[in-house]
Amino acid sequence: MRLPRFEYHAPERIEQVFDLMESLGSAAELMAGGTDLLPGLKLGKRSCDHIVSLSRLSELKELSFNEAKGLRIGAGTVLADVAAHGPVRDRYRMLASAIADLATVQVRHRATVAGNLCNASPCADTAPPLMAMGAIIEISSSGGRRDIPLEELMVGPGSIALEKGEIVTAIIVPTPRLESRSTYIKFSPRSKVDIAAVNVAVSTTTTRGRVDEVEIFLGTVAPTPIRARRAEVLLKGSHLSESLLASAAAAARDECLPITDFRATEEYKRHLVEVLTKRALMTTTGIA
Amino acid sequence: MSRQTLIGKSLPRPDAKAKVTGGAQYTDDIHLPGMLHGALLRSPVAHARIASIDIDRARALPGVKCVITGNDVPAVRYGNWRLVPELQDETALAVDKVRFIGDEVAAVAAVDADTAREALELIDVEYEELPAVFGIEEALAEGAPHLHDAHTDNISLTRNIDYGELDRAFEEAFHIQEDVFTTHPVNHAYMEPCSALARAESDGRITIWTSTQTPYYIQCLLARTMELRENDVRVIKPHVGGGFGGKMELRPWDFCAAWMAREIGRPVKFTLDRTEELATGRRRHAVKISSRIAFQEDGTITGKEVRAWLNGGAYNGMGPTATFLIGNFGAMLYRIPAYRYRGLYIYTNTPPAGAMRGFGAPQALYAGETQMSQAAAALGLDPIELRLKNSMTEGDEIPGVATVGSCGLKECLEEVRRISGWNEKRATLGRGHGIGVACYSFISGGVFNWFNTKYPFSSAEVRVFDDGTAQLSTLAADIGQGSDLILPQILAEELGLRMDDIRLVTGDTAACPQSDLGTWGSRVTLMAGNAVRRAAKEVKERLFEMVSLKFDLNVIHELECGDGHIYAKNKPKRRIPFGEVVAMAQRANRGEPIKATGYYTPRDCGLVSPAFSFGAQVAETRVDLDTGKVEVEQMYTVHDCGVELNPMAVEGQLEGSIQMSLGYALSETLVMQEGRTLNTTFLDYKIPVAADMPPSISKTVETFEPAGPFGAKEAGEGLACPTAPAVVDAVYDATGYCCNDLPITPEKILGHLGA
Amino acid sequence: MNFDATNRWVGCFTQPADAKQMKHHVIRITVNGDRHTLAVAPHWTLVEVLREHLRLTGTKHGCGTGDCGACTVLLDGRSVNSCLTLAVEVDGREITTIEGIASSGGELHPVQDAFIAHGATQCGFCTPGMVVSSVQLLATNSRPEEQEIRHALGGNLCRCTGYTKIVEAIAAAATQGEEAEG
Ligand SMILES: Cc1cc2nc3c(=O)[nH]c(=O)nc-3n(C[C@H](O)[C@H](O)[C@H](O)COP(=O)(O)OP(=O)(O)OC[C@H]3O[C@@H](n4cnc5c(N)ncnc54)[C@H](O)[C@@H]3O)c2cc1C
Ligand code: FES
Numbered sequence A: 001m002r003l004p005r006f007e008y009h010a011p012e013r014i015e016q017v018f019d020l021m022e023s024l025g026s027a028a029e030l031m032a033g034g035t036d037l038l039p040g041l042k043l044g045k046r047s048c049d050h051i052v053s054l055s056r057l058s059e060l061k062e063l064s065f066n067e068a069k070g071l072r073i074g075a076g077t078v079l080a081d082v083a084a085h086g087p088v089r090d091r092y093r094m095l096a097s098a099i100a101d102l103a104t105v106q107v108r109h110r111a112t113v114a115g116n117l118c119n120a121s122p123c124a125d126t127a128p129p130l131m132a133m134g135a136i137i138e139i140s141s142s143g144g145r146r147d148i149p150l151e152e153l154m155v156g157p158g159s160i161a162l163e164k165g166e167i168v169t170a171i172i173v174p175t176p177r178l179e180s181r182s183t184y185i186k187f188s189p190r191s192k193v194d195i196a197a198v199n200v201a202v203s204t205t206t207t208r209g210r211v212d213e214v215e216i217f218l219g220t221v222a223p224t225p226i227r228a229r230r231a232e233v234l235l236k237g238s239h240l241s242e243s244l245l246a247s248a249a250a251a252a253r254d255e256c257l258p259i260t261d262f263r264a265t266e267e268y269k270r271h272l273v274e275v276l277t278k279r280a281l282m283t284t285t286g287i288a
Numbered sequence B: 001m002s003r004q005t006l007i008g009k010s011l012p013r014p015d016a017k018a019k020v021t022g023g024a025q026y027t028d029d030i031h032l033p034g035m036l037h038g039a040l041l042r043s044p045v046a047h048a049r050i051a052s053i054d055i056d057r058a059r060a061l062p063g064v065k066c067v068i069t070g071n072d073v074p075a076v077r078y079g080n081w082r083l084v085p086e087l088q089d090e091t092a093l094a095v096d097k098v099r100f101i102g103d104e105v106a107a108v109a110a111v112d113a114d115t116a117r118e119a120l121e122l123i124d125v126e127y128e129e130l131p132a133v134f135g136i137e138e139a140l141a142e143g144a145p146h147l148h149d150a151h152t153d154n155i156s157l158t159r160n161i162d163y164g165e166l167d168r169a170f171e172e173a174f175h176i177q178e179d180v181f182t183t184h185p186v187n188h189a190y191m192e193p194c195s196a197l198a199r200a201e202s203d204g205r206i207t208i209w210t211s212t213q214t215p216y217y218i219q220c221l222l223a224r225t226m227e228l229r230e231n232d233v234r235v236i237k238p239h240v241g242g243g244f245g246g247k248m249e250l251r252p253w254d255f256c257a258a259w260m261a262r263e264i265g266r267p268v269k270f271t272l273d274r275t276e277e278l279a280t281g282r283r284r285h286a287v288k289i290s291s292r293i294a295f296q297e298d299g300t301i302t303g304k305e306v307r308a309w310l311n312g313g314a315y316n317g318m319g320p321t322a323t324f325l326i327g328n329f330g331a332m333l334y335r336i337p338a339y340r341y342r343g344l345y346i347y348t349n350t351p352p353a354g355a356m357r358g359f360g361a362p363q364a365l366y367a368g369e370t371q372m373s374q375a376a377a378a379l380g381l382d383p384i385e386l387r388l389k390n391s392m393t394e395g396d397e398i399p400g401v402a403t404v405g406s407c408g409l410k411e412c413l414e415e416v417r418r419i420s421g422w423n424e425k426r427a428t429l430g431r432g433h434g435i436g437v438a439c440y441s442f443i444s445g446g447v448f449n450w451f452n453t454k455y456p457f458s459s460a461e462v463r464v465f466d467d468g469t470a471q472l473s474t475l476a477a478d479i480g481q482g483s484d485l486i487l488p489q490i491l492a493e494e495l496g497l498r499m500d501d502i503r504l505v506t507g508d509t510a511a512c513p514q515s516d517l518g519t520w521g522s523r524v525t526l527m528a529g530n531a532v533r534r535a536a537k538e539v540k541e542r543l544f545e546m547v548s549l550k551f552d553l554n555v556i557h558e559l560e561c562g563d564g565h566i567y568a569k570n571k572p573k574r575r576i577p578f579g580e581v582v583a584m585a586q587r588a589n590r591g592e593p594i595k596a597t598g599y600y601t602p603r604d605c606g607l608v609s610p611a612f613s614f615g616a617q618v619a620e621t622r623v624d625l626d627t628g629k630v631e632v633e634q635m636y637t638v639h640d641c642g643v644e645l646n647p648m649a650v651e652g653q654l655e656g657s658i659q660m661s662l663g664y665a666l667s668e669t670l671v672m673q674e675g676r677t678l679n680t681t682f683l684d685y686k687i688p689v690a691a692d693m694p695p696s697i698s699k700t701v702e703t704f705e706p707a708g709p710f711g712a713k714e715a716g717e718g719l720a721c722p723t724a725p726a727v728v729d730a731v732y733d734a735t736g737y738c739c740n741d742l743p744i745t746p747e748k749i750l751g752h753l754g755a
Numbered sequence C: 001m002n003f004d005a006t007n008r009w010v011g012c013f014t015q016p017a018d019a020k021q022m023k024h025h026v027i028r029i030t031v032n033g034d035r036h037t038l039a040v041a042p043h044w045t046l047v048e049v050l051r052e053h054l055r056l057t058g059t060k061h062g063c064g065t066g067d068c069g070a071c072t073v074l075l076d077g078r079s080v081n082s083c084l085t086l087a088v089e090v091d092g093r094e095i096t097t098i099e100g101i102a103s104s105g106g107e108l109h110p111v112q113d114a115f116i117a118h119g120a121t122q123c124g125f126c127t128p129g130m131v132v133s134s135v136q137l138l139a140t141n142s143r144p145e146e147q148e149i150r151h152a153l154g155g156n157l158c159r160c161t162g163y164t165k166i167v168e169a170i171a172a173a174a175t176q177g178e179e180a181e182g
């Protein structure tokens, strides 16, 4: 497998990236780790005349945590470093576990969270957990910075809400509520190392048997990862019971829009959404 | 001093160091001065007439040195079935018609791989699409379009077997187990993609380095397609990164490399992409098998009838052999007094099927073994008991086909029952947790000369030197299975030398004795092993003569080789170093080197194989009843491969077989849509990874196979057969669902459970 | 251009053929301790440069899409798929290939010894990548559990061994390393 020819740019200052992206427009692709972009080019699933690499921008390699501002993951930080980061392991366990099962050791040494999100694959493993944790995307351009909720970043398979000349510079994840409990389930029927057939991230906060807060995000079952709003509505404020979790899971099943692929059929994915959502809720709420 | 010092020893492979340091050279690793890079243009449509091909634009691209199409080369039809020329239906590049998506249409050689690929895009082909057929039923339907003009329908071959009073068996049966099974196409997924590098010598002869299991076939078939004499083609097999049956034919890139190298006078190399391999490569046959077995009340089998329809794809290649093997393996393992088999080999507009580890046996045994377990349920018997009751034993005859020289099947079943705790577990593990069993038998090399060779099936030349070393030359092809370990091990044992006293010359048709049919059908250890022993025996006789003279012993068999010496059996202290004896023998013969060539061609052992391996396997599985996901928790295997020459090598075969077969049972399938293979990367074609592998316990039941070297028989392919039916049976035990259409998927299980 | 003694200039390539010819970039890399200065086209991957230009063919190319791991090399001490790494991206960096795993004196790494002794290589095509991944694993986790080993090999496919002897070999190399330390 060989790559098609392209021009390569590796600016050392971020302004140069903005300029290049503005002047080259759709002829250029940004590259972080390249683990989505390069296979896509080789397989003819995408094409570009220019690659603008983020590899020389040391400012994007930032990874920091503070109680007030939360976690800041620079767009150039590789997955392996995020997963090994002390605060991530202690406070963002759902993210750490999602990364631990994402791809392979070799890929995690190159790939970035930003690339995973900007690739906008419905099955991106970091998306449901980050969405459940309320992640914010920092977008920069020559015109300045703007922040959007991660939920608004992906607009369809392979398509994100960036304007010409904009790039993602960081992902900011608020400090999780201490009382909240969360879990991430990635399911493949075929193998322990595989792209998900369905992935589910759930985060709940309960007091005395009542659900105060709940976030449920589903991956691989719609054009983008989606929020199971109806399931959340059922749960929020209600008293926990197994039958409540079951009806929430059934609601999640009804609100997803999966398609058939190599890994599973549409009906099976729906079924999995129900089973896995219930399992995840049982784990976070401790109801068995 | 004790004999048999090396047999049964887990010696490491002599090439292991080269492999762990990156020094082992595979075809694509070779770079020759002036070498060009080739690429193939493949058909994007399943069935079409080629209206026109325009290569002018491609030729004009700077850096392109040669472009050829089917119009530029002799339209020689070739295929491994030389015995039946009508089965040779393939040309290297399409002539007039394309018959599957991926059919090779044109080839380019250019200064670099990028340019070669870019040139492909500049070749303009106009196709007139024809109606196509993809499945067995479609291909056989009335009025279906034909793939090949030489045929009036899409049946390329039929095979019938009949013996015993079958109708009576069914009339009088207490129970008839009748089922229909289908299997799916899977890929070998050898890690080294196919590669070939050819050079035209100044005298017009061709040297080709190619990733092959069968250098001799490449030599013969390449010579024919190039219109050369066989001896004008020299085939060199470098290290090969796995084959599993997928690298045993002449392929278009072999031909194109050689042809273009001659055309332009520069070496040309082709290396396939993984996507080409998965999308267009050979595959295990998708088969439909309809089978019924007649049982008496006590479980005794009285007859069996099998009908098989094999989806052969667009060309025969090596594939039709599977029609024979499914017939044979439909009637192995158990005593079956009456048998009827009807096998049809069918053309469809899909990538051709070919040999793949077990070559028909995995499908036949999946069907047959699943039926045995299902019949046991119907008869109220234990599945292992039912098998024991009917199991073959040593000396059994398969009418007109073979006599079983050694057979440890019963012992295997009993032992696997014991080590797996079968009696405590079967039907008692509780819902979602199950245990299942299946058996296998396999050939140790084929007897039938379908390649129509004029040479012995295996040959080995042994030379000995006065420095106490020996040289073994053989064309037996190591593709990873370890013949470069086992054959020297056999020779070292025979000559009483150490492994590092043996120099191996292999994989070169110009340097090795004619001939060896190559690596397939688990034939190498038995056939090449026997050839090595024969050569060694002859050398020893000559050396023993010398020693007898010196020791004044008149009976030759009193001497023995061991520990680097030749010694008198009864007085081991009377010994002479091996090298010294060689020197003596040379002196006595005017310095002529001491060497001998040993040959092996099976004789008087029926139609199938000189020897059969046997084994039984138990799988324990847990099924998630909510998701349907199957987790294989433990494998137990007990098998009879005769005398184990190198236990570590045998274990390696078993462990690799389990991986490939779990993939076959659970995760691997080539997803086809209108003749197009949809999953063409390893991300989508899912072979098991290390974390997917269950723990496995194995044992061997040692028999002595009279036909094999030191009592050995095969251990490479048979083991690829029992895993799928054992897992099917375990899932049945866990859930009540019996999978009759591989692979087992969670969705099928849930469908059965009504979830 | 001036290069010091250990620097090899490997810059003479066939000119790309067509009009789309892209600018070559000059990169300096260290491979197994040797420094090279190379002119590379932007679309060349590291595996291609290692194999075709430096003729370090121990690194294998099994898929090109990051799935098989045969192309695994260490980039500044971290395992990566060289088929998914652009050669231009590794300017100034240090690469260790399978050829550089043994000591320069030729003494094998314990993982390599264990692979030989345990029969962990059959056809050998996956072996360079497996060895590099194993070396990486033991560098980050000197005493891995069996499940950790299996998980760490998720990016390395093998079709011959069923991974059993590979896992055994890595475990043995880890134990040996520990003994050597203790
Ligand atoms: C073998 C293999 C296995 C994999 N398994 C998984 C898996 O299990 N789960 C999973 O989710 N993914 C998987 N992937 C996909 C991939 O590795 C991940 O999505 C990875 O996180 C992508 O990151 P990257 O930095 O390599 O992205 P790149 O390939 O560099 O970029 C991906 C896309 O995002 C864009 N982009 C990158 N950075 C920015 C930015 N800062 N601003 C705007 N756009 C940007 C690029 O232009 C490109 O379109 C796998 C890939 C491989 C090769
Ligand atoms: S060749 Fe790089 S992962 Fe397969």
Ligand code: FES
Binding pocket: B191, B241, B242, B480, C120, C121, C122, C123, C124, C125, C126, C127, C157, C158, C159, C160, C161
């Ligand atoms: S040893 Fe052949 S692929 Fe691993």
